[in-house]
Amino acid sequence: MSKFDSPAGINPLDQEKVLARPHARKEGPLKVTGQATYAYEYSADPDLQGTTYGYLVGAGVARGQVTSVDCSVAEAMPGVLLVLTHENMPAQGASDTPVPQEDDATPQMRSAEVDYYHQAVAFVVAETFEQARAAAGALVIEYDNRTAEGDYVLAEVMEDAEKAGSDEESKDQQVGDFAGAFRRADVQLDVTYTTPYQSHAMLEPHASLAVWDEAGEELTLYTSNQMVHWVHRGISKTLNVPQKNIRIVSRYIGGGFGSKLMFYGDAVLSAVAARTLGRPVKCALTRPQIFNHTSHRPATVQRIRFGADGDGRIHAIGHDSYSGNLPGGSAETASHQTKLLYAGENRLVRQRLSELHLPPGGSMRAPGEAVGMLALECAVDELAEKLEMDPIELRVLNDIGYDPEKGPERPFSSRRLADCLRRGAEEFGWEQRSAQPGERRDGEWLIGLGVASAFRGNLVKPSSATLRLEKGGKITVETQMTDIGTGSYTILGQTAAEMLGLTLDDVEVRLGDSEFPKSSGSGGSWGANSAGTGVYYAAEELRKKIAKAAGYDPKKAVFKDGEVWEDNKCTLLGVVAAKAPEPLEATVNATFGDLNKQYAQASFGAHFCEVGVHRVTGEIRVRRMLSVAAAGRIFNPVTARSQCLGGMTMGVGAALMEELHVDGELGLFINHDMAEYHVPVHADIPDLDVIFLEELDDKSSPLKGKGVGELGICGVGAAVANAIYNASGVRIRDYPLTVDKILAGWASRSGSQGR
Amino acid sequence: MTHTTSHGSTDLQLPRSVRVELTVNGQPKQLELDPRVSLLDALREHLHLTGTKKGCDHGQCGACTVLVGGKRLNSCLSLAVMHDGDEVTTIESLGTPDDLHPMQAAFVECDGFQCGYCTPGQIMSALGTLDELERGIPSHVTADLNTVEYSDDEVRERMSGNICRCAAYPNIVRAVRSVHEGGQE
Numbered sequence: 001m002s003k004f005d006s007p008a009g010i011n012p013l014d015q016e017k018v019l020a021r022p023h024a025r026k027e028g029p030l031k032v033t034g035q036a037t038y039a040y041e042y043s044a045d046p047d048l049q050g051t052t053y054g055y056l057v058g059a060g061v062a063r064g065q066v067t068s069v070d071c072s073v074a075e076a077m078p079g080v081l082l083v084l085t086h087e088n089m090p091a092q093g094a095s096d097t098p099v100p101q102e103d104d105a106t107p108q109m110r111s112a113e114v115d116y117y118h119q120a121v122a123f124v125v126a127e128t129f130e131q132a133r134a135a136a137g138a139l140v141i142e143y144d145n146r147t148a149e150g151d152y153v154l155a156e157v158m159e160d161a162e163k164a165g166s167d168e169e170s171k172d173q174q175v176g177d178f179a180g181a182f183r184r185a186d187v188q189l190d191v192t193y194t195t196p197y198q199s200h201a202m203l204e205p206h207a208s209l210a211v212w213d214e215a216g217e218e219l220t221l222y223t224s225n226q227m228v229h230w231v232h233r234g235i236s237k238t239l240n241v242p243q244k245n246i247r248i249v250s251r252y253i254g255g256g257f258g259s260k261l262m263f264y265g266d267a268v269l270s271a272v273a274a275r276t277l278g279r280p281v282k283c284a285l286t287r288p289q290i291f292n293h294t295s296h297r298p299a300t301v302q303r304i305r306f307g308a309d310g311d312g313r314i315h316a317i318g319h320d321s322y323s324g325n326l327p328g329g330s331a332e333t334a335s336h337q338t339k340l341l342y343a344g345e346n347r348l349v350r351q352r353l354s355e356l357h358l359p360p361g362g363s364m365r366a367p368g369e370a371v372g373m374l375a376l377e378c379a380v381d382e383l384a385e386k387l388e389m390d391p392i393e394l395r396v397l398n399d400i401g402y403d404p405e406k407g408p409e410r411p412f413s414s415r416r417l418a419d420c421l422r423r424g425a426e427e428f429g430w431e432q433r434s435a436q437p438g439e440r441r442d443g444e445w446l447i448g449l450g451v452a453s454a455f456r457g458n459l460v461k462p463s464s465a466t467l468r469l470e471k472g473g474k475i476t477v478e479t480q481m482t483d484i485g486t487g488s489y490t491i492l493g494q495t496a497a498e499m500l501g502l503t504l505d506d507v508e509v510r511l512g513d514s515e516f517p518k519s520s521g522s523g524g525s526w527g528a529n530s531a532g533t534g535v536y537y538a539a540e541e542l543r544k545k546i547a548k549a550a551g552y553d554p555k556k557a558v559f560k561d562g563e564v565w566e567d568n569k570c571t572l573l574g575v576v577a578a579k580a581p582e583p584l585e586a587t588v589n590a591t592f593g594d595l596n597k598q599y600a601q602a603s604f605g606a607h608f609c610e611v612g613v614h615r616v617t618g619e620i621r622v623r624r625m626l627s628v629a630a631a632g633r634i635f636n637p638v639t640a641r642s643q644c645l646g647g648m649t650m651g652v653g654a655a656l657m658e659e660l661h662v663d664g665e666l667g668l669f670i671n672h673d674m675a676e677y678h679v680p681v682h683a684d685i686p687d688l689d690v691i692f693l694e695e696l697d698d699k700s701s702p703l704k705g706k707g708v709g710e711l712g713i714c715g716v717g718a719a720v721a722n723a724i725y726n727a728s729g730v731r732i733r734d735y736p737l738t739v740d741k742i743l744a745g746w747a748s749r750s751g752s753q754g755r
Numbered sequence: 756m757t758h759t760t761s762h763g764s765t766d767l768q769l770p771r772s773v774r775v776e777l778t779v780n781g782q783p784k785q786l787e788l789d790p791r792v793s794l795l796d797a798l799r800e801h802l803h804l805t806g807t808k809k810g811c812d813h814g815q816c817g818a819c820t821v822l823v824g825g826k827r828l829n830s831c832l833s834l835a836v837m838h839d840g841d842e843v844t845t846i847e848s849l850g851t852p853d854d855l856h857p858m859q860a861a862f863v864e865c866d867g868f869q870c871g872y873c874t875p876g877q878i879m880s881a882l883g884t885l886d887e888l889e890r891g892i893p894s895h896v897t898a899d900l901n902t903v904e905y906s907d908d909e910v911r912e913r914m915s916g917n918i919c920r921c922a923a924y925p926n927i928v929r930a931v932r933s934v935h936e937g938g939q940e
Contacts, residue, residue: 028866030871032860034806035852078771200920203810203870205810253870254808286812287810680922
């Protein structure tokens with residue numbers, strides 16, 4: 001056990017021989033050859049020949065009760081082995097909410113009740129996929145349909161909203177006298193923005209393959225999940241099987257973005273069916289099932305109020321966020337960042353939650369900030385216009401080096417927001433922007449520039465790892481940590497290599513298996529820092545063991561070029577390994593103290609965007625984008641840049657196209673496939689620029705980095721929206737910003753000048 | 756209010772299996788397949804070539820892209836029985852981790868992927884795209900139909916059927932460009 005509870009001093013990672021340098025992904029050659037094995041694909045293994053196919057059947061109503069399931073036709077169809085419904089499900093662990101849990105019981109078909117559309121009501125297993133699918137279609141399911149009793153529209157239930165919760169993200173911030181200060185302010189802004197429901201839309205569907213031993217006591221579950229230890233506990237609680245009898249394997253994950261923090265019908269029902277049948281069962285959710293059966297990012301309504309003096313100093317800042325979820329579900333904490341981002345001695349920040357009966361809402365890439373910043377950073381742009389100030393100058397003027405609620409005694413561990421804004425302005429050519437909208441043209445196109453701040457809270461979680469010196473002198477890293485495309489294989493390898501004086505090729509990294517030590521998993525941008533800290537402490541311990549085995553003083557030992565040194569003596573690690581009577585390895589669990597209470601911790605950045613809006617059709621094209629980020633040490637500029645590109649692009653999606661449409665009558669997301677739920681494609685995205693500012697944050701972790709995986713999405717959509725306003729003169733406060741809204745804005749504007 | 760759902764026809768009088776001959780990556784393959792098996796599932800579930808991915812099964816994401824007779828095709832939208840006698844090329848034919856095809860190497864070098872799930876489809880689509888440009892086939896963004904030439908915009912347009920949610924798009928375009936330029940030398 002090693003605890004990070006005081007700022008990191010100089011350590012071997014500061015050498016930056018391997019860490020903080022560009023390296024291609026370690027697992028890259030496997031991925032580009034199609035040899036990386038995802039959860040559904042293990043049945044190609046000769047031992048798993050005879051795997052059967054499960055097909056989930058989702059409820060056809062949003063609310064009600066299954067009154068009968070006629071399986072007679074389906075069960076007689078060729079190849080059909082089993083039909084599970086609530087009537088023949090074995091006992092499962094209980095849950096008091098229909099919302100899927102991260103690490104606790106998430107029973108499927110626990111009763112005849114239907115809580116949301118496409119909640120599982122049956123599971124058909126057959127010898128082949130085609131047989132299972134056909135039989136699923138032949139089930140005749142009758143419902144007592146009570147959809148009409150449910151609430152599906154946030155605006156209709158907001159009035160009854162309650163406090164979202166008492167955790168750090170959800171609780172209110174009330175400082176000073178917001179109402180009075182707002183009333184007295186020279187310049188006031190009071191605007192309401194809305195953001196729609198969004199879907200993760202990762203490319204790999206949720207998929208699981210369940211294999212039991214002959215006695216039906218021990219389960220191996222190959223599943224696509226970001227959090228091995230959570231799903232491990234959750235499956236155990238759901239199936240009432242001890243955790244030690246369950247092995248979770250999740251080596252490659254085809255994207256998650258938060259959707260695979262939880263586990264769903266594919267995992268639970270494959271496991272139940274496989275045990276019942278005594279044969280392996282696998283199931284991938286179909287694409288149309290994913291949008292309603294699994295989680296999504298909840299919609300928000302956000303009211304933002306600023307009261308400033310004539311010079312632009314903010315004295316009153318208010319942000320109310322409303323969202324909804326099923327009973328037991330959590331809020332989209334969209335106003336959380338407003339507690340920390342800008343100065344202002346009078347503050348009122350609230351999160352409110354209403355009960356809705358849509359499918360379960362959950363975390364999607366940067367929950368809170370991703371949509372909170374969409375609203376906040378456009379409101380700042382609006383305030384700048386009212387003040388006749390440059391929006392960068394307004395942000396810099398209201399920059400603050402400490403937690404505005406707690407005061408200077410809680411400073412930020414590091415905060416280079418102003419530097420990001422300034423550097424970006426210079427690189428992007430911000431001086432080309434005209435403060436007056438609609439003034440720049442390029443042929444038929446109106447050209448606009450927009451800017452937004454980027455902010456994402458820095459989270460850390462306990463994480464452990466085993467490091468082992470192999471006979472040949474190479475190192476093996478083992479941890480439950482996952483790589484969802486974030487680069488974990490590579491940066492954990494870099495961290496181990498740096499600590500032990502090796503090259504990246506000398507390190508084998510094994511992830512995503514519950515046989516390995518428990519890790520932070522991947523979520524909330526905490527993965528690299530947390531799992532890296534586990535590797536760091538395990539490497540520290542292994543260094544001591546190697547030094548001792550070599551006969552050196554661990555305190556003086558230096559590791560470089562594949563050797564351990566003391567003064568002018570050295571030994572190859574391979575020689576140390578060969579001579580050691582038993583394998584040299586170290587397993588350490590890294591934990592974190594209260595440095596994140598002593599210091600406010602967040603990653604910062606600035607997004608810049610240039611758009612063209614067609615003066616006749618209102619078509620919007622992103623022409624250029626730049627993100628400048630300060631996120632502590634960048635462990636691998638290649639993978640970190642790609643994370644930013646991904647965030648920026650998802651932000652473009654949020655700004656321009658992504659929206660799950662609610663059918664308020666049927667109580668479901670109606671555009672539930674990838675032809676109807678639009679995400680950015682190649683043609684939408686030009687070449688994008690990313691700049692990382694140099695920064696080391698010694699209060700965050702021994703690696704001195706901060707989260708970067710979600711920073712790219714936080715604020716970027718607002719930069720796009722602000723650019724659209726600058727180009728078109730139309731301020732749209734309901735995301736996404738689609739052509740119809742541009743045209744409506746022009747139509748409603750008297751004089752219609754500027755086109 | 757009572758509500759009944761049932762989606763399928765139950766009186767299927769289809770043959771249980773059909774003999775299909777495919778040439779996959781140069782190897783003749785004889786399969787006995789349920790006629791409902793898509794080309795994608797024939798590859799993944801019957802030939803155990805899982806490099807070709809199922810992202811949506813609806814022709815909406817491109818993860819299943821393979822070459823059939825040298826041309827790009829969404830293998831999920833095509834039944835295997837429709838390809839009797841066809842030549843199918845999948846990601847597995849290109850290179851191995853130790854001996855990558857230039858396009859695979861360029862994807863690694865340019866970080867043209869993150870989670871890797873859309874990647875085989877992107878790579879097959881990239882090969883198809885360069886071939887189409889070579890053969891002078893125009894696209895929506897081709898300015899002059901008589902002179903079809905490589906441009907990054909041509910790549911973006913032609914590969915827009917291959918969704919990458921991790922959004923490695925700029926890196927993918929860079930990888931394709933580098934292979935195009937390498938092929939010009």
